[in-house]
Amino acid sequence: MQVRQDWKPKIVAFCCNWCSYAGADLAGSSRRSYPADVKIIRVPCSCRVNPLFILRAFQRGADGVIICGCHPGDCHYTSGNYYARRRMTLLFKMLEYLGIEKGRTRVEWVSAAEGAKFSSVMNDFVQTVTALGENVKLEDLRCKEPLN
């Protein structure tokens, strides 16, 4: 298999609008850097993240997926993050069974005031995923850009 020299992981971060997305904004406005490999998708609540989205991301060639929500007890919608936590616990177990390493999936609680935490979580996640290398399991090669 051909490995690209300049390989960079593709990381999808689902952030809830009320806590984590605001935390990412704070990370930005306080200039707390994290790798550009992380791309954020805004969702109203972590409970909006359908397991299908995560499967889709891996199918399309993502190397890691992280879901960020409000801290337990702080959900803007009262209980959404609890749903997310349960769903993801099950999903990640299944993904591990399918060969997607544990380190490629993560749930983190980041509040709107935790810009520094957002950045350190992302730095750490990118490092973990980079160490695991390119994700090949589940990836649909038809979706992949041809190598030069």
Next chain:
Amino acid sequence: MQRIGVFVCWCGSNIAGPVDVERVAEAMKSVPGVVHSTTYQYMCSEVGQSRIMEAIKEHQLTGVVVCSCSPRMHENTFRKTAQRAGLNPYMVEIANIREQCSWIHKDKEVGTQKAIVLAKAAVAKVMLNTPLQAGTSPVIKRALVIGGGIAGIQTALDIADAGYEVDIVEKSPTIGGRMAQLDKTFPTLDCSACILTPKMVDAAQNEKIDIISYAQVEKVSGFVGNFTVTIRKKARFVDELKCTGCGACMEKCPSKKGKNEFNMGLNNRTAIYIPFAQAIPNVAVIDPEQCLKLKTGKCGLCERVCSAGAINYKQEDEVFERQYGAIVAATGFKPIDLDAFDEYGYSQSKDVVTSLEFERIMNAAGPTGGQLVRPSDGKHPHEIVFIQCVGSRDTSGCGKPYCSKICCMYTAKHAMLVRDKYPDVNVHVFYIDVRTPGKNFDEFYRRAVEQYGVDYIKGMVGKVFPEGDKLIVQGSDLINGKQLALQADMVVLAAAIEPDPSARKLATMLTASMDTNDFFTEAHPKLRPVESPTAGVFLSGVCQGPKDIPETVAQAGAAASKVIGLLAKDHLVTNPCVAQSNELLCNGCSQCERVCPYGAISYVEKEIRGPGVREVRRVAQVNPAVCQGCGACTVTCPSGAMDLQGFSNLQIMAEVDAICK
């Protein structure tokens, strides 16, 4: 076919510095569906917005992507822009290329590439947007203020002044809060009670204000304009309407060993008590933990002496529901526990006191009648050492990382008051920095040093321990480079302040966010300082961050004006990004109803007609006025019938695809 316009903002040099905006705009031109792509220095400016409007008309755009700052900042601005040009406001998407890109990536190539990906994801999403219509919901014209300190009182007074009804829920038997405990206030040295109690009386006499004391909020449901709050009013065992506050019961009560909370536990009170002379309501309350009649059934003295017949040992908690349009959190603060700071000897000597205890000692209505005496032996002290920053600005993990803000000023006040009243007492203050930004604050501090001769020592204290009837204070004098061991008669600790412990539970009920120190988070740190990110919830006083009385009063007024602005509206525009059930797919399984935190989903028997389907069956229906758009139901739905408008499955997957390309 959608016709998308992309507008890349420079944000001055904020974006255009680290991101090649022209390249981003150029790259977007080749994306299928994009018919127009351009840049401008400030898209949010009037000129920038009119450019977007012109482009919408000129290119007959059906969707707009603005590559700019966070949607939390300007999404509404650009939605309005689109609306003014005749486009549905929900046909706008924002690619956040400032907070998520230009501000965190220094490398221009990296930043530009990421900006292009984010813009493509936004285009992919907006291609699937559908025009949405916002609905309306009515506003209940009554406000709830939680906390009856100066913050809550001022907020309630200002709301009532505008003609709206407002309830104050206070957890203790009287309103007044921390300010009622203070002796004098800086920098004017007015008597605290003299300026607070008239406000308390105003609140009590205002017919628009209902003070619900000795009560707490148990449950909050609903949303902005339409909250339902469950309040538990604890049993006082005294009929509020009958009690005249004469105090005869307190004189006769034989159970005298209760800790006097108002005097910070420096002296005792009876089991039936009125917290302080100017309490509002001026009604006695029985402490059930201490009352002999309630504990053993034997006594009943207070009932016999009460000429008003107000005592009722059988009184029970009262739980009731009320409706509000807006809620203000004004839960205040408490000094931290000093268990983690035992080097200052707080647990070892009665003569080591906190500043709030000192405040009570200096107060004419306090346990010593305002005489400065040592709590241990009642002797007059000659040397007093004040220690500042006890638990404040402490990154070791024991204390609080923040500055408590008020300690420098109240310590200067205490020092000045002592020297003024007792010129024979020497006063030393250990400080790390003296922070006195505020009107007439630095002048006040300088008066303490220059006019009253208070000895300020820059340095920290390592240890305080009793020796004989004295206290030894070991510290360093950083300016003279010396180690000091002072003999003191009393030590006063400026303990850090922290949010009242009740705030955490309340925040969960309100779904209002808090920071790591349990202060409420504001919707925007600069531009929306008195609003919580949760619509309809407002913040007043120290529950949002440390502040002194003038700042608290200013913030209380600001919170009130925001509440008034909300209550003045008859209807609110609701968020149209709500769940919608596809009846063709729904099989009426009830899964969505079970996860919905708002009870927005109901079921109807309905004739379903579609390709190959014609039957009457049970299907889910979402009430868009109640749905808040969290999306919990969309994931739970096993048949994929439930979807969230504005964040649909297809839209999010399109974003995923664009990012992973």
